[in-house]
């Protein structure tokens with residue numbers, strides 16, 4: 001089993017994360033809180049009340065964890081494709097496997113990444129949703145004082161299953177959309193690369209960026225449900241389950257609720273995934 005895809009996936013995932021983290025914080029706030037009038041209002045409020053550091057709340061932990069999760073995604077994708085088509089990463093540049101195989105491999109990677117992501121993602125979302133400004137002497141402490149404290153609090157108050165709150169929605173979000181993610185990436189690289197050559201850096205950047213946009217556009221409705229389920233145990237009314245979350249959100253806020261964070265998700269997706277795929281390809285070529 002080629003392991004370099006796992007390592008390259010890890011590093012490239014961490015680089016992509018840093019690139020897109022401020023967008024991600026704004027997105028999570030828009031999806032789960034009703035106090036912001038839009039992207040600009042949210043950004044201005046975060047900056048005023050929490051300084052530039054507010055955009056990076058909870059980032060140290062995801063750098064390591066998202067790297068690991070991305071390593072599961074890219075490693076499982078590549079190894080599944082190899083098992084399905086008996087081709088290596090290099091062979092696949094000369095002859096594109098069928099889109100069905102790419103889709104199945106992407107969905108398999110997406111399914112497994114969802115469950116490895118769930119406990120880390122809930123911690124990220126809860127920390128990003130803390131609106132307290134920087135801690136000053138005398139000011140009340142935020143509910144969670146860091147990723148470890150957040151994990152321990154969830155375990156204590158909500159049990160082990162609490163760490164997997166929203167994981168069903170996360171799986172529904174990631175399985176099909178990651179199939180689409182890899183189809184878009186491989187298809188665009190193949191289309192714009194002369195036969196037998198490696199895709200240029202520009203092609204990889206653009207194909208990676210568009211793969212990110214295509215997948216996040218389709219992922220947004222379940223992304224909203226997932227974030228709300230994850231926050232369900234904190235301030236908002238607790239949902240009885242995913243269906244209750246969908247129905248209640250729709251009844252109270254209309255169809256538009258499922259597209260909350262759509263613009264920022266798409267804007268974030270391009271640079272994050274352009275950087276992720278470029279560093280991934282670069283590392284594999286360096287080791288290849």
Ligand SMILES: CN(C)C(=N)NCCC[C@H](N)C(=O)O
Nearest residue numbers: 016174177181215216219272
């Ligand atoms: C639509 N979905 C769930 C994805 N495309 N997931 C892959 C993650 C890629 C990158 N770390 C990112 O956060 O965009």
